[in-house]
Amino acid sequence: MSTYRSSSPSNTLKPRWSVAQSQKFHIKGRAKLDKIPLRMLTRAPLALLASLSLALCASAASDTSKPAKMASYTLFTAGYNGTIVPYSVDADKGQLERISHGVQVNSSGTSPSWIAYTSGHHGHAKHSDLHLYSVDETAPGRLFSHTYQAAKGTIVQTGTHLQRTNGTSSGGDGPVSCLVGHGPSKGLLFVANYNSGTAAVVSIDKHDGTLAKEAKHVFQFTRPASAPKLGPVPDRQDHSYAHQVSIAPSGRWVYVCDLGADQIHHLRIDESHNVEFVASTDVPAGSGPRHITFYRDCSGKDFAYLASELDNTVSAFAHDDATGKLERIQDPILASPPGEPLSGPGILPTNRTTAEIAVVPAGDFVYVSDRGDEEEDHISIFSRDTETGKLSFVEWIKSGGRMPRHFSLSSDTGRDDSARWLAVGHQTDQNIVIFERHPDTGKLTRADTRANIGQVAFTGFAPF
Numbered sequence: 001m002s003t004y005r006s007s008s009p010s011n012t013l014k015p016r017w018s019v020a021q022s023q024k025f026h027i028k029g030r031a032k033l034d035k036i037p038l039r040m041l042t043r044a045p046l047a048l049l050a051s052l053s054l055a056l057c058a059s060a061a062s063d064t065s066k067p068a069k070m071a072s073y074t075l076f077t078a079g080y081n082g083t084i085v086p087y088s089v090d091a092d093k094g095q096l097e098r099i100s101h102g103v104q105v106n107s108s109g110t111s112p113s114w115i116a117y118t119s120g121h122h123g124h125a126k127h128s129d130l131h132l133y134s135v136d137e138t139a140p141g142r143l144f145s146h147t148y149q150a151a152k153g154t155i156v157q158t159g160t161h162l163q164r165t166n167g168t169s170s171g172g173d174g175p176v177s178c179l180v181g182h183g184p185s186k187g188l189l190f191v192a193n194y195n196s197g198t199a200a201v202v203s204i205d206k207h208d209g210t211l212a213k214e215a216k217h218v219f220q221f222t223r224p225a226s227a228p229k230l231g232p233v234p235d236r237q238d239h240s241y242a243h244q245v246s247i248a249p250s251g252r253w254v255y256v257c258d259l260g261a262d263q264i265h266h267l268r269i270d271e272s273h274n275v276e277f278v279a280s281t282d283v284p285a286g287s288g289p290r291h292i293t294f295y296r297d298c299s300g301k302d303f304a305y306l307a308s309e310l311d312n313t314v315s316a317f318a319h320d321d322a323t324g325k326l327e328r329i330q331d332p333i334l335a336s337p338p339g340e341p342l343s344g345p346g347i348l349p350t351n352r353t354t355a356e357i358a359v360v361p362a363g364d365f366v367y368v369s370d371r372g373d374e375e376e377d378h379i380s381i382f383s384r385d386t387e388t389g390k391l392s393f394v395e396w397i398k399s400g401g402r403m404p405r406h407f408s409l410s411s412d413t414g415r416d417d418s419a420r421w422l423a424v425g426h427q428t429d430q431n432i433v434i435f436e437r438h439p440d441t442g443k444l445t446r447a448d449t450r451a452n453i454g455q456v457a458f459t460g461f462a463p464f
Contacts, residue, residue, distance in 0.1 A: 057298035073413050074099075074150070074462040075423055077432060078112040078134060081454030084155060086148065087432070089410070089461070094421050094434045094447030099153045107157050108144040109136025109167060113457035116189065118180040118209065130464055131158075131209035133189055135175035137457075141193050142167030143178065143202065145211050150464065159210045168211045171200025171218040177244040180204070183251025185269040188216070190245040190254050197221045197240030199256045199267070201275050217275050223261045224282075231262060232286030233310050243289070243309075249296040253324045257289040259309060264289055266324045281326045287311040294319060295359040295389075303389040307357040307368050308332065312342055314357065314368055314382065316391055330390045335368045335380045337396060346374045355404060359384070360419040361411045365442035366391055369404035369424060377404050379424065379435070381442050397444050400433030401426030405457050409437070412461040421447070425459030432459055 075087040075096075086102040089095070112134040129147050132155065136142040144167050145158045157164045170178075172193025181188040189211065191200040199219045203212040221240040223231065231237025241260035248255070254275075256265040263280040270276075283289050288310030295303045302319035304326055313332035320327070335354045336342065343351040352372035359366050366382040378396040385392075407424035410416040422435040422444060431451045435444040 073410055073416070073421070074130075074148075074464070075408075075432075075459065076115055076132070076462055077425055077453060077456050077459050078108070078115055079425070079427065079455045079457040080111050080113065080137075082106045082108075082110045082112065083454060084108055084112055084115065084132070084134060084146075085453065086153065086155070086462075087450070089421060089423065089434060091410075091416070091420075094436055096432060096434060096448050096450045098450070102148070102153045102155050104146070104155045107146070107155075107164075108134040109138060109142050111137040111457075112144070113137040114175070114177050115458055115460055116178045116180050117460075117463050118204070130462055131180075131204075133178055133180065133204075133211070135170060135178050135191065136167055137174050137176055137194075139173035139195060141170030141173050141175035141191075141196075143170050143175070143189070143191065143211060144168070145209065147209065148462070158208065160213070163211065163213070168202065169200075169214060171202075171215040172196030172198035172242075179245050179247055179254075181247060181251055181254070181269065184271050185247060185251045185254065185273075188269070188273060188275075190247070190267075191215075192242040192245045192256055194241050194243055194259075197242050197258065197260060199242050199245060199254075199265070203273070216273070219256075219265070219267070219277055221256070221258055221261060221263075221265055224263070224280075227261075227285075231260065233288065236260065236288060236310060237262070237286070244291045246292045246294065248294050248304075248319060248321060248324075249302055250321045252321065255292055255304075255326075257292055257306070259288040259290055262287055262289065264292060264306070264326060266326075268324060278324055283308060283315065284311065284332065287313060287332065290354060291357050293357050293359055295363055297363055297386065297389075301389075303329075305357055305359060305366055305391070307335070307354040309353045309355070310351075312336060312352045312354055312370065312372075314354065314366070314380075314391060316389055318389065329388065333382075333391060333393060335370045335393075335396075336378070337393065347372045348374050356406050356408075358407070358409055360409060360437075360439075361417045362419075362439065365394075367407070367409075367422065369399065369407055370396060371403050371405075373402065375402075376400070377402050377426070379404065379407070379422070379444060381444070383442065394442060399424055399426065400446060400449060401429035401431050403428035406459050408460045410461050412463060414463045421461075423459050423461065425453075425456035427455050427457055430454055430456065432456065 174195030177192040201217040287308035290309035316330040409419040410421035411419035
């Protein structure tokens with residue numbers, strides 16, 4: 001495996017190498033990207049969500065289309081108790097029901113903290129089947145693949161005997177996020193490895209949805225050469241920590257949130273599945289970028305919204321799909337109400353921190369989970385200006401537990417463009433809470449709760 005290093009000190013990064021198969025790249029952090037001419041949600045397949053957005057635009061123009069009625073949606077949870085659990089969510093009432101015969105225990109390692117989906121529209125897989133790819137947040141990190149058989153409600157491991165037993169290497173340590181590509185990136189699984197500060201690309205077999213035996217590419221990130229050895233938050237910023245991979249609406253760009261380097265790294269994908277590191281966007285020092293999500297409006301403009309964990313803020317960007325550039329359109333704003341203390345008595349462990357972020361298909365509201373309260377955490381609600389893309393804080397509501405690490409909207413199913421339901425999992429209190437979302441106001445009303453489910457790290461509606 002060849003190793004590549006790039007070390008240009010300038011603000012404009014010019015790649016000095018080309019991508020070949022099975023290569024590992026060492027990428028120094030970069031300075032500002034402002035001078036480089038450079039919605040989609042990030043959990044469900046973005047092509048599916050792009051279709052939702054276009055459908056909404058058409059609906060707004062004609063006012064004749066209506067979302068299809070569904071009896072129920074499927075929701076998966078996973079986390080640090082080694083289980084993947086499917087649930088049925090009533091589409092009218094939001095009530096949860098565990099699909100008990102679908103529960104998988106330790107078939108995805110000990111810590112399946114994230115799941116990516118792709119529908120079984122190829123090969124011998126049935127149309128209603130779903131391919132699941134889960135990370136095992138261990139060192140070394142591992143990936144596992146499954147097929148969810150919707151008609152039976154069962155999950156079946158896939159891959160070779162060795163892959164089913166030992167998993168596939170994630171290309172680093174502590175994988176915390178993975179996503180299936182679409183468009184030019186279709187057929188690729190992208191992985192963020194938190195502890196090692198790497199991002200990996202793994203090929204997916206187009207016939208049966210299984211994973212390749214090893215990563216196609218591995219990118220190693222580091223803190224910027226011009227930056228101090230330690231970031232402003234030394235215990236979290238002593239080196240690069242890749243916290244999430246997110247795919248732009250076109251499928252041509254993948255972005256890696258590097259909490260340790262205070263940067264967002266840009267990977268470009270072409271039609272031949274060549275993946276190339278292009279540049280990095282700086283964010284404020286000590287902010288700790290955690291998750292970024294994309295939205296494409298009816299005019300075709302792309303926007304990106306970033307939840308920065310360490311300073312508890314949300315940032316808005318315009319996204320140029322031709323160059324990959326992220327241009328800030330608004331200063332970071334707090335994910336907590338004005339005047340609310342960020343640290344001190346009643347706030348654990350050190351300060352309030354953001355976790356997940358999502359945009360509804362209509363593009364008028366953005367939701368962020370906020371952690372750190374000693375008694376009960378919050379979901380923050382932002383209104384979004386549909387012309388400028390800028391955000392305004394509306395309110396936060398109690399989330400129903402502590403440590404809302406992840407949540408998802410029912411629009412991730414591809415069958416609910418109103419995003420009527422929001423499901424949040426609480427790692428500390430080990431529960432799931434379902435909220436009904438009111439489209440006109442963005443407000444959330446609690447609909448159902450399921451307790452004692454283990455240390456849930458992922459709570460995601462499935463795209464079928």
